[in-house]
Amino acid sequence: MTNPVLSVDSSSDALASFGTDADGPYERALRDGLDLFLCDVDLPEWGERLPIGRFLGPADQVDQSVIDGSFDGVLDLGCGPGRMLRAALSSGRRSLGVDVSSAAVEIAHAQGLPVLQRSVFQPLPREGEWGTALLLDGNIGIGGDPRALLVRSAELVAPGGRVLVETHADPAVDRSFSAILRAGGVDGDPFAWSQLGARSLRRYAMMAGLHLIREWKGAGRSFAEYATSAQSSRSRRRAR
């Protein structure tokens, strides 16, 4: 498998999403280094600060351990500016990032990273052939329908491939809500989002035909690795 050519698909979903507002809070936070908060339309007193510095910085030790445990052929779903992609490529993994945000994709492209500006629900290269799909930094929330996202992720990886998910710190959390992003006193448009802890994720993963391989924690973050059914004996390289 070779790295796909960089390209931009401007026909991304018309629906509001985390990064579809070209001059929204996420884009401003990425471009101007502002603090970014995830808020719930129905819970005005609730807001969670998102680690924009982590998104813009280099992969840390925990990020690298995720890459070290990945199969070759890494597809980073909602890759942002591309720190995981950079780490995956540096570790010799053939990789591709996908993100709807023009600001995130611009930053990634400026570093020469292979990122498609596209929704994970749109057609993607090499569907069913990827070794690992990443859903990190809360990206299990994309679309606000974890089952649909896991079904889509499973469809993108090869038989026996992996879906690596970063889960909420509380294993029991299972909530889908109408979210907004806030940065520099500006609120974005509402979009559907979810948060899932490791225990809640198991149920959705089962519905998507995924099998639990392991769950672990590192530096205050929580992760789960799932496998698709191995219907093929295709060999793959795993560098653990």
Ligand SMILES: C[S@@+](CC[C@H](N)C(=O)[O-])C[C@H]1O[C@@H](n2cnc3c(N)ncnc32)[C@H](O)[C@@H]1O
């Ligand atoms: C919480 S941020 C994660 C940032 C990212 N993992 C990183 O390393 O910087 C969520 C990301 O998912 C992207 N996103 C949201 N909906 C998406 C979709 N349907 N398809 C692809 N990317 C999406 C957003 O644009 C944003 O970059």
